[in-house]
Amino acid sequence: MSDNPTPPVAESDQLKETERVEAGPGPGRGPFGGGMVAxxxxxxxxxxxxxxDRLRxxxxxxxxxxxxxxxSVVLTAIGPRILGKATDLIFSGLIGGRLPAGITKAQAVAALRQRGEDKVASMVASMDVHPGQTVDFGAVGRVLLIVLAVYVTSAALAWLAGYLLNDVVQGTVLRMRAEVEDKVNRLPLSYFDKQPRGELLSRVTNDIDNLSQSLQQTMSQLLTSVLTVLAVLGMMLWISPLLALVALISVPLSMLLTGTVMKRSQGMFVQQWRRTGRLNAHIEETFSGHALVKVFGRQAEAERVFAEENDELFKASFGAQFVSGLIMPIMMFIGNLNYVLVAVIGGLRVASGSLSLGDVQAFIQYSRQFTQPLSQVASMTNLLQSGVASAERVFELLDAPEEEADGVGHAATGDRRRGEVRFERVTFSYDPQKPLIRDLSLVAEPGHTVAIVGPTGAGKTTLVNLVMRFYEVESGRITLDGVDIASMPRSELRAQTGMVLQDTWLFEGTIRDNxxxxxxxxxEEQILSAARATFVDRFVHSLPDGYDTVIDEEGSNLSAGERQLVTIARAFLSDPALLILDEATSSVDTRTELLVQHAMAALRSDRTSFVIAHRLSTIRDADLILVMEDGAIVEQGAHDQLLEAEGAYARLYNSQFAAPVAG
Incomplete structure (x- = not known):
C-alpha cells in the first residue's frame, strides 16, 4: 500500500496521552522515525x-x-502481649527470689519503703511477686507454647491468604490481557497509522507485565501493612495511651515526608515508562529496517538515536528510583527516633510502677511493628506508582475510539457473492482540511478486472481500503451485489475478499501452514492444488523439506518472488468473490513476474478483481482501467482506447519508455 498518503493525525482524533508525531519519517515508516511521547x-x-474495580x-x-x-494480623498483634507475660513471669521470679521468704508482698513493699527504696517498692507493688519464689519455668514454657501456636496459626493463615491473592491477581491480569487483545482487534486502521508499533507492543507486553508484578508485590503487603497498623495501634492504646500518643507523633511527619517524595517521583515513573515505549519503538523500527540502515550507512545515526533515548530512559529511571528510594531511609530515621522516645518514657513508667516490664517490652515491639508497616508502605510507593502508571497506559489503549459497530442486517451465509462493486458518489478524506476522494462513482462488473493506475498519492490504495472498510466513507456509499457494505458485518465482507499486497506477510511456520x-x-489436496495453480509447487520441491520447510516471519529463506507466490496461493485457496492485488509484482524479477502474472490470471478468473499497478504492462488485459489523480477518476476505459485518447493514461504509459535526460 505504498502509494497511499500517510493519514494525517487530526488533533481532535488524537489520543489524549500522545502528541503529534515528530517531524521526519515518523514511526513505523522508517528506521529513524520519532516516537509518540505522552x-x-x-x-x-x-x-x-x-x-x-478490575477486582470485582x-x-x-x-x-x-x-x-x-x-x-492473621490480629494473632500477630496479640503475640507480643502474650510474650510480655513470659517476661513478667521471669522478671517477677528474679525479683521474688531476692526477697525474704515467708513474708507477704505487702510486707516486702513496706520493708523496701522503710529502707528508702520507694521506686523499687512501687515497682514490686505493681508486679505479681511472691517473696522467696524464683522463676516458674513451667509457666514460662506454657506461655511460650501459646505464643508459638499463635504465630504458627498466623503464618498458616497468611500463606493461605497469599495463595488466594495470587489467584485473584493473575485472574485479573488474565482478563485484562484478553480485553487488550479484543480491543486491538476492534481498533480501526487509523489508530495503527498513528501509533508506533514498538509503543503499542510496549503497552500490550511491558506495561501489563509490570502491572502484574506491581499488583502481586503490593496488594498483599499493602493490605497486611494497613491492618497491622490498625491492630497494633489498638494494642498500644490498650497498654498505654500516653506511649501510644508518643508513637503517633511520627505518623503525620511520616505522611508529610512520604507525600512530598511521592509527588516528586510520580511524574518520574510515568516518564520512565513513556521513555521505555519510545526506546522500544526505535529498536523495533531499526531492527525491522536493519538492511535499509546498512544500505544507506545510517548505523551511526541509529546508534546515536539509541544512545540518546537510552540515556533519557536512564535519567528517568534513575531519578524515579532514587527519589522514591529516599522514602525508606526517612521512615527508618523517624522510626528510630520513635523507638528511643518509647524506650525512655517506658523505662520511667516501669520505674514508677505504672507499667510492667513485660508491657514495656510488648510496647517496644508494637512501636517497631507500627513503624515497620508504614516503612513498608512507603517503600512500596515506587512499585505502586510504577504499576499505576502502566495501568494508566493500558487504560488509555482500552479507551481508544473503536471502529464503528458492524451492521446487523446481513448475517454471513457462507454463499459466495457475484462480486459486483459500485461506488455511488463516494467522498472521503483523512483530514477534513485536505479532501482526497470527492464524489466518486464507478461500477466493477462481476468477473471483471478493474485496474487502478495513477501517480503516487493519487488515492489508489485508499480506494481498496474503503472497499475493505478499513476506513469508512464520509458520504455516498459502496455496495457489494447491491448491498451497502456499511450494513454488512466486516467479517462477512472480508470473507468474500482476498488481498495480495506489495509487502508480503508470512508467519513463522511451514509453507503448507502459510x-x-x-x-x-x-x-491437503486443496492446498496442493492451490500451490500448483500459482506455481508454488515449482520451487517447493527444491527446498530441503518441501511443503514442511519452516520459514520465519520475515520469510528470509525464500526469495521475494517466492514469498509473493505463497501469498497468492493463500488468496487462491480462500476462493474469494472479490480480489484485490496491490502492487503484487513490484518486488520481483521479470521471469518471476511472468509466473506471478500467470498465477494471478488463474486467481482472477471468474471473480471481480481490483489491481493496483505502477507497471502498466501488467494490466494491459484489464476489462476496465481507472486513471486517478488527486482522488478523482480522470479517465477510464480499455488499454487501447485510453492510448488513443492520448490523455493522462497515455502520458503515464509512455513515461515508462522515456530515456532519462542526460545532464
Missing part, C-alpha cells in the same frame, strides 16, 4: 480506583483474603 500528567487516584469479578476471593489477613492460512479447513 504529554498528559498521570492521574494516580482515578487510575488506581479503576484498577481496583474476584470479590468473593478478595473477601476471603481480607478475612484471613485480618485474623498457504492454509487462507482457508483453515482446507484439505
Amino acid at each position: 504529554q498528559k500528567a498521570s492521574r494516580f487516584g482515578p487510575s488506581a480506583r479503576r484498577l481496583l 469479578p474476584e470479590r468473593a476471593k478478595v473477601g476471603a483474603v481480607v478475612g484471613l489477613t485480618v485474623v 498457504i492454509a492460512y487462507g482457508r483453515p479447513d482446507a484439505t
